[in-house]
Amino acid sequence: MLSTGNLLEVYPMMEAQAVKKEKRIMVVEDDININRLVSYNLSKNGFITESVYDGFEAQERLSREVFDVVVLDIMLPSIDGFRICKTVKENPAAFNTFVVILTARAESQDMVYGNMVGADYYITKPFSVNKLINIIKELTVMRDKKYSVLLHSSIGRSWSEGGN
Amino acid sequence: MMKIKLHWKLTFVFCLVVILAVSTGYFYLDSHLKSYIENNLENNIKHQLALGKDLLETNLKDKVTPADFQELALSMDKALGLRVTIIASDGKVLGDGELTKEHLFKVENHAGRPEVKDAFAAGLGLSKRYSYTIKKYMLYMAIPFAYGQGSGVLRFSVPLHDIELLEAKMRNVVAISIICILLLSLGLTFLASVFISQPLTEMSAVAEAMAKGDFSKRARMRSRDEIGQLAQSLNSMSEQIKDKIDRIDAERAKLDLVLSSMFEGVIVTDDKERITLMNPSLRKIFLLDSNPEGKKPLEIIRNAAVAEMVDKILKGKQHLATEEISVNIPEERILRVNGVPIMRNNRLEGAILVFHDITELRRLEQIRQDFVANVSHELRTPISSIKGYAETILEGALEDKENLKEFISIIYQDSDRLASLINDLLDLSRIESGKMKMLFMPLDTVSVIKRAVTVLENQAKAKSITFRLDIPSNIPRIRADEARFSQVMINLLDNAIKYTPENGSVSIIASLVDNYVQVDVVDTGIGISEKDLPRIFERFYRVDKARSRELGGTGLGLSIVKHIVSAHGGRLWVKSEPGLGSTFSFTIPLV
Structure with a gap:
């Protein structure tokens, strides 16, 4: 769990994101056609997308940048999706990042494993583009709601009082 | 303990018997000899006495002077070799063969002598006593006689000393003969006992050898x-x-x-959990070199599950136990252990443990599972793409003139990919299950390679890649299925063209190696790194996934080629230098 100290440290970043209208989404998928498919549909729906085709590259960028949602394939070159998901979820700076796993691995143990590493959604291929978009939309709205609740919590208040 | 040989024992017993028999005889003889000789003597004397009496009575018819008695006594003495005495009825000695006339008168009266008394009383007198006259032990025998006007006694006497001498002589003879008999029988006994014991000694040696x-x-x-x-x-x-x-x-x-x-490892223990037997496979599995007999299974197989299993079996709690254990010696191995009790006459005598090394089985299972997962992934990806783009177009991209054509071509590409994937999967499964029918025929090596090359000529031309053929015209014919051989050639050439940059070259070299034709496909392409080289023939293994996808590869091509080549009885291998190119080589047997 995040400590208060960490929360305060990352707070300015959260504020910056809250202010920003467009959500940034990283699409990690080594199949060019599917990556393009997801990216095309997300940008059509007003998201800003970043296409990454390699596990290592994704890991690198996610440790430096914060995204609202990561659409993550599992079978990736160099580093697999589960490990990327785990590092994202363990990164305090990315506590607000949702991970949607989009994979051809449809076995139940993989789904369980996805849950274990903290993925927020597990979608198996072949998938419906519409459903994917709806899930991502829902997640970002929910994140906004959670964010507002946090603002009115005791920690949030003490911070805003201090600011006054 | 001193070992006394049998023949000595026998000899001893025989000797004892002989000595006993001989000595019994000796003592018997000894005790009877004296009396026999005496009796004999007495009898002799008795007869001689009777004769003497007759002689005396005949001679005394007329002569009756004392001098006559003396003469008669002397002559009889001489004739018989005995002391002859003639005694008158009053006891006066009338004549004596051993005495002179002068002496005769000095001789005391013999009336009181027991033999004389007995002779008068019973007709025959006998006495053995010491004679003071001649100072010897004597046997006296007397018989009464009668003449003209009187009577007297005729007495014969023999010194007993003679009998004793005879007796001693006899005894000597007996003793010497007994010793001779003894010695003789000793020798015989020894021989006999050796004769009896010899076969026994031999048998004992045989028995001893048997025992050894x-x-x-x-x-x-x-x-x-x-x-x-x-x-x-x-x-x-x-x-x-x-x-x-x-x-x-x-x-x-x-x-x-x-x-x-046996491929399986076997351990046999007794009811005290001690190992009594172990086979070489088990030693190999657990890398044992010491002798484990007498030890407990836990001491050599450091696994609690096995120890518990043995314990349960030996306590009679379990009749057939199966356990899967994982051991690290030195790399991980998975063993299935089956344990059963050894029962004899309803008694638990130990346990048998059988160790199956199922590492390879598990590995193959894993490969199969991975393959299934891979197939699933490889199928789902193009389907996702097709479905997703179709959905996108239906949801409005129909109006997006800029992208529409491209989306449709992606759908087309991915359908194509799906189709070739399905074809390859079917090929693979047919080859692996042995259901692919191959028609092996004698093929002309030069023309069959050339036909395959023609198929790809346009593709090569498009990238300005030159084909170089180096096939000796006199190369023998091969035994192959033409369609499959072409498939191998086309697959390898297709790969060579795909991974060779423009203006490169691809050489096809055929040569005769032993009983095979070896075909080398040499390209000047990007090559394969050392770490990818050993895995290149694995199913779905791709050096560069994105590039493979882009080039329409399914990840199964080389795997199929390898299968086809080995179905022909040939071999497929690869050499590569990254940046310089790769050489795929395979062999196909001659007709």
């Missing part, structure tokens, strides 16, 4: 008696034992052979 495991010796049959029968029994026993031992040895050897040729 040498069954080649046989006891000699010398006779048909009990000893001969014993020898015969011993020989047949030896044969039977040898037969049984041979059979046991054969069984043992068979068991050893079974155990040592």
Whole structure:
């Protein structure tokens, strides 16, 4: 769990994101056609997308940048999706990042494993583009709601009082 | 303890018997000899006395002077060799063969002598006593006689000393003969006992050899008696034992052979959990070099599950136990352990543990599972793409003139990919299940390669890649299925073209190696790194996934090629230098 100290440290970043209208989404998928498919549909729906085709590259960028949602394939070159998901979820700076796993691995143990590493959604291929978009939309709205609740919590208040 | 040989014992017993017999005889003889001689003597004297009496009575008819008595006594003495005395009825000595006339008168009266008294009283007198006259032990015998006007006694006397001499002489003879008999029988006894004990000694040696495991010796049959029968029994026993031992040895050897040729490891323990037997496979599995007999299974297989299993079996709680264990010696191995109790006559005598190394089985299972997962992934990806783009177009991209055409071409590409994937999967499964029918025919090597090259000429031309063919015109024919051989050639050439940059070259070199034609496909392409090289023929293994996808590869091509080549009885391998190019080589047998 995040400590208060960490929360305060990352707070300015959260504020910056809250202010920003467009959500940034990283699409990690080594199949060019599917990556393009997801990216095309997300940008059509007003998201800003970043296409990454390699596990290592994704890991690198996610440790430096914060995204609202990561659409993550599992079978990736160099580093697999589960490990990327785990590092994202363990990164305090990315506590607000949702991970949607989009994979051809449809076995139940993989789904369980996805849950274990903290993925927020597990979608198996072949998938419906519409459903994917709806899930991502829902997640970002929910994140906004959670964010507002946090603002009115005791920690949030003490911070805003201090600011006054 | 001193070992006394049998023949000595026998000799001793025989000697004892002989000595006893001879000495009994001797004492018997000794005790009867004296009386016999005496009796004999007495009888002789008695007869001589009777004769003397007759002689005396005849001679005394007319002569009756004392001088006549003396003369008669002297002549009789001389004739008989005895002391002859003639005594008158009043006891006066009338004549004596041993005395002179002068002496005769000095001789005392003999009336009181017991023999004289007896002679008068009973007709015959006998007495043995010391004679003071001649100072010797004497035998006296007397008989009464009658003449003209009177009567008297005729007495013969013999010194007993003579009898004793005779007796001693006799005794000597007996003693010497007894000693001779003794010595003779001793020798005979020794020979006899040696003769009796010899076969026994021999049999004992045979029995001893048998005890030491040498069954080649046989006891000699010398006779048909009990000893001969014993020898015969011993020989047949030896044969039977040898037969049984041979059979046991054969069984043992068979068991050893079974155990040592078994792939599974076997441990046998007694009821105290101590190992009594272990086969070479088990030693190999657990890398044991010391002798584990007498140890407990836990000491050599450091696994709690196995120890618990043995414990349960030996406590009679379990009749068939199965456990899967994982051991690290030195790399991980998975073993399936089956344990059963050894029961004999309803008694628990130990346990048998059988270790199957199922590492390879598990690995193959894993490969199969991975393959299934891979197939699933490879199928789902193009379907996702097709479905997703179609959905996108339907959801409005129909109006997006900029992207529409491209989306449709992606759908087309991915359908194509799906189709070729399905074709490759079917090929692979047909080859692997042995259902692919191959028609092996003699093929002309030069023309069959050239036909395959023609198929790809346009593709090469498009990238300005030149084909170089180096095939000797006199190369022998190969035995192959033309369609499959072409598939191999096209696949390898297709790869070579795909991974070779523009203006490169691809060489096809055929040569004769032993009983095979070796075909090398040499490209000047990007090459394959050392770490990818060993895995290149694995199913769905791609060096560069994105590039492979882009080039329409399914990840199964080389795997299929490898299968086809080995179905022809050939071999496929690859050499590569990253940046310089790769050489794929394969062999196909000659007709």
